[in-house]
Amino acid sequence: MILGRWRLGVAAPLAALCVAVATGEQPPSSRPAGDSVPVEFFAAGPDGVVFDLRADELTLKVDGRARQIRSLRYVSLPATNHAAAASDPVPELESPYGSNVSDSAGRWVTIVVDHESIRPGAEKNVMNSAVRFLNGLGPRDQVSYVTMPNGSVEIEFTHDHQKVAAALRKFIGRASRESSEQDRSCRSRLVLNGMRDLLRELAPLDGPKVVVLLSSGVLNPRRDAAANAPPGPCEIRLTDYQELRTAAAHARGYVFVVQPDDLHVESATNAFTDASLSRFSGADKDRAGLESLAGAAAGEFFRIVGPDDNALPNVARLTSGYYVATFDPDANERNGLTHRVELGVSRERVRLRVRPEVLVPKPASSKKASSDARDMLRDGVRYRALPLRAVAYASAGTAGKVKIMAVVEPAERGVKLASAVFGLIDSRDQLVVQWTANTRELTSLPLVTAGEALPGPYRLRVAAVDASGRQGSVEYELIARLTEAGPLMLSTMAVGTSRDGGFTPKLVFGTDQAAVVFFETYGATPKPDSITVRLEVAAGPEGRALSTAVPRILAAADDRRMVIGAVAVAPLPPGDYTIRAIVSVDGRPVGRVTRTLRKTASGS
DSSP: OOOOOSSTTOOOTTTTTOOOOOOSOOOOOOOOTTOOEEEEEEEEETTEEOOOOOGGGEEEEETTEEEOOOEEEEEEOOOOOGGGTTSSOOOOOOOSSEESSGGGSOOEEEEEEETTTSOTTSSHHHHHHHHHHHHTSOTTOEEEEEEESSOOEEEEEESOHHHHHHHHHTOOOOOOSOOOHHHHHHHHHHHHHHHHHHHHHHTTSSSOEEEEEEOSOOOOSBOSSOTTSOOOTTOBOHHHHHHHHHHHHHHTEEEEEEEOSOOOOOOHHHHHHOTTOOTTHHHHHHHHHHHHHHHHTTOEEEEOOSTTOOHHHHHHHHTSEEEEEEEOOOGGGOSSEEEEEEEEEOSTTOEEEEOSEEEEOOOSOSSOOOOOHHHHHHHOOOOOSSOEEEEEEEEEOSTTOEEEEEEEEESSTTOOEEEEEEEEEOTTSOEEEEEEOOHHHHTSSSEEEEEEEOSEEEEEEEEEEETTOOEEEEEEEEEEOOEEETTEEEOOOEEEEEETTEEEEOSOBSSOSEEEEEEEEESOOSSTTOEEEEEEEESSTTSOEEEEEOOEEEEOSTTEEEEEEEEEOTTSOSEEEEEEEEEEETTEEEEEEEEEEEEOSSOO
16 A cells, blocks of 8 residues: 555645656765665554554565665654643753764754735634644754745744744735736746755755645646747746655655635636636635645645644644665666655555655765774764664773763664774874674673773764674764762763663663663762762753652762662653752752653654
């Protein structure tokens, strides 16, 4: 079953006509030659987003030929807490890990208002719907606001969604009550070209792009002069839609088109000049063009009906997570052009939204990339064929050094690592420490290993190769030092789960009931029980505590103590949270350590 829509009965008249137009090349990429090509798509079922599809449930065709799906992963983006949507924006938290894929970034969302098409009084319901859409976005999503044609970038990309919402609430339509078809044709062509240029500008951004166009109408291809005369200045060509389609494929973007509930009935005078003798023909043509635009850009057309229409807010929810499937193109397909894509799913009642074309970039260079993880560690290339996540924790070492516990895991489930090499790069960009994971460490995921270094700022770089030969590299910035807390020194905090009676780091939480918190304290105190610790979960570093817990403090040798506790995460909606450990000595707070915890619907 191949479905490109979430709602039935809305066809894109031009979609079948927009054949692949192979123009232009991909923006500069860090992917080396020979990498698999990603195909991004959304999946929805009767209950909303579907996040547990398997590769064996999918069928992929490129240019009509079946392809093997080499890997499949789901990227989950946390939704906003609706209760807090009207308050101050949630602070952006430090990423809980480093990654070589864009799952740490949110969506790039652009609201485009065709301000010359919306009449005064017709904007209220559609703007209300757009504001509710913004309130459904996640804290990592960035939003911009653009007006066209003859408009500008009103608000650059920002995490302050309420700033954009406030601007939309102030919008008043400016379209004339009467406009000729030529006027609408001129505006339509400007809007199509503006949308094409916008998508081209979005292409270099890493991460999913969602464009929402609010417009009362756009026309389909039409002549702007007599059949035997040269084209007029406002002629709309089929290639205008084809270029927009290709720009969407290059940008890996989706365009959702929203029409206000403002039925325009042409005047009786115009009706007599209309060959169809229909006073509603203009409205029909306006809608047909919007449907064509949405179809060309792999989106969907909605007509807002009433103040409580949920079509647009549902887009925020249904695009809150997406899949990345990869395939290996043939050598002659690595030509920098777009190729036709068909994606099917065998699971019943699951619908997919996938762009009809995928860009296969040219090889980045003719130089063959190294397959040795040790060489990959040193060459500085960002290897992305194997998606990875990594984090590092600092604790007390020997002889004035700091012990660095490094953790790395594949971002896809079921992957086995064949080799992994770790290195610390200092502020002078020099590799100062390097070590290799042993056979025992490679058999368990996440892979946990350790090395030592002098205190200071570093980049942890990990290079790995999986059992199928895919290569990945990932970096994570850290300051290798202990935290002062009165008479004590504190290690950095790690979060994870309890496994076989021990602590195992975990980078992403899902359906877990609790997260285990672990860190160490060093130093003498007046009494053995002088130290107390309170664990807190909050929306941000200084936010109010959503829940608290008291951990155990276990004494070890040489004034070293291990702090182990659990905080409940099951009640929390998906998102990023701050875990705080407040350390006190004899009842007086002396310091704290924090860590960002990420929870997603899928736990991946």
